[in-house]
Structure formats: structure tokens, C-alpha cells
Amino acid sequence: MRSMVVEMEVTNKKIGLLFILIFLIGISGALLFNYYYLITEVVIFEMDVNVSLPNQVGFNLDKDKMHFGEVPISGSSGFRTITLENEYDDTMKVIMNAEGEIEDWLVYEADNQTYNGKLITFLEPGEKKDVKITLDVPWDATVGKLYEGELMILWKKEII
Numbered sequence: 001m002r003s004m005v006v007e008m009e010v011t012n013k014k015i016g017l018l019f020i021l022i023f024l025i026g027i028s029g030a031l032l033f034n035y036y037y038l039i040t041e042v043v044i045f046e047m048d049v050n051v052s053l054p055n056q057v058g059f060n061l062d063k064d065k066m067h068f069g070e071v072p073i074s075g076s077s078g079f080r081t082i083t084l085e086n087e088y089d090d091t092m093k094v095i096m097n098a099e100g101e102i103e104d105w106l107v108y109e110a111d112n113q114t115y116n117g118k119l120i121t122f123l124e125p126g127e128k129k130d131v132k133i134t135l136d137v138p139w140d141a142t143v144g145k146l147y148e149g150e151l152m153i154l155w156k157k158e159i160i
Contacts, residue, residue: 040088041155048148049078049102051141066151068135073143079134084153086123091158094121096131100149107134122158 049068068078086092096119098106108119109132123129133151141147 038156038159039154040092040157043153043155045151045153046148047098047100047102047151048146049105049135049137050146051137051143066133071135071137073137073139073141075137075139077134077136079132082131082133082153083128084121084123084131085128086125088155088157089125091125092123093156093158094123095119095154095156096133096151097154098149098151101147102135102149105135105137105147106151107136108132109134 045066047066047068050070051073052070066080068080071078084094096108097103097117104117108115110119110121110129119131121129121131
């Protein structure tokens with residue numbers, strides 16, 4: 001009788017380990033599928049803005065970053081336009097999201113709609129779309145300070 005109880009305990013442990021192994025393989029497979037199949041491309045642009053005194057404006061046309069130049073502290077704004085083009089054979093979901101000191105200062109405009117915080121849009125194969133990115137300098141920004149951030153553009157295949 002004692003050996004039967006020990007065998008049942010060993011069998012239960014094996015079944016438990018088997019379930020844990022199957023669960024981990026399933027999670028790993030889902031993560032790998034999402035990373036290698038769904039996420040097609042990630043593009044990151046560095047951004048910056050120099051906050052200036054009212055009535056002072058400056059431009060920086062260098063191509064090393066997405067520069068907003070000098071923008072006055074008086075509640076002013078600057079903008080840049082990005083053209084997205086779907087060069088893939090699939091419908092793509094495009095997610096634009098900023099991080100850093102200026103992430104809360106950005107507003108996205110596409111398809112005659114305004115998005116705060118994050119833009120999510122869809123592009124058919126061959127479709128182009130302009131996205132206007134407006135940076136609104138808050139009243140409490142520090143004059144003379146260079147504020148920085150990053151804009152991430154994530155391209156994902158849209159699975160229907």
C-alpha cells in the first residue's frame with residue numbers, strides 16, 4: 001500500500017511538471033510569434049526643443065534628429081510632419097509613441113483627427129499618410145533648457 005501512495009505522488013509531480021512545461025512552451029511560442037512575425041519594423045527618432053524667451057524663434061534644420069528648434073515659452077508650439085508609407089504587402093498597424101522629457105508636449109494629427117499621447121493608424125499596401133506632430137511648450141518650462149525625447153514608430157502586421 002505504501003509503494004502505491006509513493007507512485008501516485010511521483011505521478012502527480014510528473015503531471016504537474018508536464019503542465020508547467022507545456023505552459024512555458026506556449027508562452028514562449030506566443031512571444032516569439034509576436035516578436036518575429038507581427039512586429040515588422042521599429043524606427044526611433046531622437047527629438048529636441050530649446051525653450052526660449054517670448055518673441056525669440058530659432059530653426060534647426062539639421063537631419064541628425066527631429067529638431068523643433070527654439071520655441072518661446074509663451075505657450076507657443078512648433079511642428080514637424082512625417083510621411084508614413086506602407087511598402088509592405090500587408091495592411092500595417094502603425095503606432096507612434098514618444099518617450100522622454102517632451103512626450104507629454106506632443107500632439108499627433110492624422111486623418112483629420114487629433115491624438116494625444118499616442119497615435120495608432122492603419123495603412124494599406126502602397127498607402128501614404130502625413131502625420132503632423134505638434135509640440136506645445138508648457139508655461140512652466142525652463143527658458144534656455146534643451147528638452148529631449150525619442151519618437152518610436154512601430155510597424156505591425158495587421159492580422160484579421
